Amino acid sequence: MSEFKKKIALVTGAGDGIGRATAVALSFKGAYVIVTDKNQKTGKDTVKEILSQGGEAEFYKLDVSSNNEIQKVILKIFKKYGSIDFAVNNAGIGGSFDGIHNLDIDDWNNTININLTGVFSCMQVQIKCMLKNGFGRIVNVASMAGIKGVGGGSAYCASKHGVIGLTKSAAIEYGDHNIRVNAVCPGFIETKLLEGVPKKILEFNTYVNPMKRIGNTKEVADSIVWLLCDKSSFINGTSMSIDGGYGNV
Secondary structure, three states, rough: OOOOOOOOOEEEEEEOHHHHHHHHHOOOOOOOOEEEEOOHHHHHHHHHHHHHOOOEEEEEEEEOOOOHHHHHHHHHHHHHHHOOEEEEEEEOHHHHHHHHHHHHEEEHHHHHHHHHHHHHHHHHHHHHHHHHHHEEEEEEEOOHHHOOOOOOOOHHHHHHHHHHHHHHHEEEEEEEEOOOEEEEOOEEOOHHHHOOOOOHHHHHHHHOOOOOOOHHHHHHHHHHHHHHHHHHHHHHHHEEEEEEOOOHH
């Protein structure tokens, strides 16, 4: 029997991209997937896809820019199901692409609030729930930009560096509570986020990337599922690069 069978798996930003692919991958493993997204239509479309393939899922509207909404929604889920076994904090935005001297402070604050504070707020309530049952697995979706500098993407880059630091701290704090926390650092992946990246940067990535291509969401999702499962039982606080080797260039 799959270790995910009938377990509760919560995925934020699961309306499309990496979030949707991860929700679908977890459903294939037998998890009951809680699909959350601020976009009700795309979130429900993910649920429909899971149900059409014989899986089990339910949608909850969740805007991770609101700490109050995060607290309310996740606690509601925990009260209904009695557990949150697996959590994938994926919701995020790309923010504006411009030089630091031109970056609007409101855009900076919004990017940090969603990409970093949103992950912190989700983790805070997820961990409270997991502590009650003595079990939990969390994967935060950071980025290659959380490891390397990205010219023109300072807010996004800073937010993802923060996610990695937050992940490492949580792993230290809760490792002896049977709660593992890891992160993935995708490179350029075929998602809507690429729409905001200048074409010349995408072309340069493909040129220098050892694998000469952009990644796909399933490749990231499969890596996330592996970090959640027992096959990675002694991996805690790591940040797994999923970038075709770009980070080594």
